[in-house]
Amino acid sequence: MSDCATLEQFRIGLQRGAIGRLMRPPLPSPPPRRGEGIRSNPPTQKGFTPSPLVGEGWGEGDAPAGKPYWSVSALIRPTLLLAVVLFLNGCGVGHLWHLAKGQADLLRQRRPVQEALQDARLSGAQRDKIRLILKVRAFGIEYLGLHDSATYTTFVHLDRPFVSYNLTASPVDAIEPYVWRYPIVGRMPYQGFFSKDGALAAQGELQQRGYDTYLRGVRAYSTLGYFADPILSSMLSYPNGALIETILHEMLHQTVWIKGHVSFNESLASFVGQKGAEAYVAHHDGVDSPAHRDYLDRRADADLLRTHLQQLIARLQDLYQEPVSREEKLRRRQILFDEAAATWPALFPSMKTHTYRRFFEGRTLNNALLLSFRVYNRDTTFFDDALAAHDGDLRRAVAYFKTLRAPDLPDAFRTP
16 A cells, blocks of 8 residues: 555454445445435544534535536635634634635635546546546445445546645653644544645644654545545545545545544544445455455555554553653653564564555654554444444444444543
């Protein structure tokens, strides 16, 4: 998988169950009714901070034929909404305005996919990726019951490798997220930026205050269906397996989102993205195909990395709870970081690909990086049990996840 999408690669937990059961009932099956699922909250982006400027009523982008995918009124309405929210909540005006402008710029640049496929700037391989996204989108709606909308029917060609940047922070002596608070969406364990310079400035401020930080580029995002999210040129650098997972992951966000429980939302989306990707590849290429074998091999290697990092997190948590000085904790945590990197090559003989072998090279481990990983990779037992309770039928399991509310969540997910 792409070395520029490290945490997206962490979406682990795929088990080699019966593909047929993951895909029941067989086609044709009716798509879900428009508006099903938990969609009472404003948009968020994976790796991008939700903001109150994005609200229901800005439309889902279903422009009439021959009309542009934006309008002056469509850009004025979120601006007015932003002004109201800022007045009522007193939040950081500059950052929220930055988010409003960045989102509006993306919407303004959308154009129909069929038009984009004629773009001379795109290579043949990139056009194939766009066609793959369209197939996966249809699969997610029809086979998995994911929310049906105009998302991924338009395209935006970016002049940069990432659509946004995601900042995570943590104390140096605790695996605890620095939490940002936003109107409407509540607490979030990360902050997003369209501007790299703005992200670096915010990172520097937190570092000066003594926090561990982790900043990464983001290639894909979801606005939970309040906008018709476009296919972004940044997404086309994903390998096929990661791209399939990403599309289903983001579509799951449109289908299920529980306010204030980011780790649950992201871990669930990772779980459905992986299970759905396995089902898609098996359906499209066959269970005995090289593509399916390669996908399972990559997932198995990703599982090794997940286990390795989870063990490191557990050891760090034990250390941070010990009654020793802060200086001693910092000294011993560096030993644990070094041991994690040094023992990683011992797992190479168990790996089936080279995807993650160089993970620790040139990477500085800290609490913020590990927290960013954990947001997407909580224990999957709750999801596995739900899938088993529905006879391995992923579509039925997704329908069940739609019914959940915050009080239904396991204690492990009752954090941002």
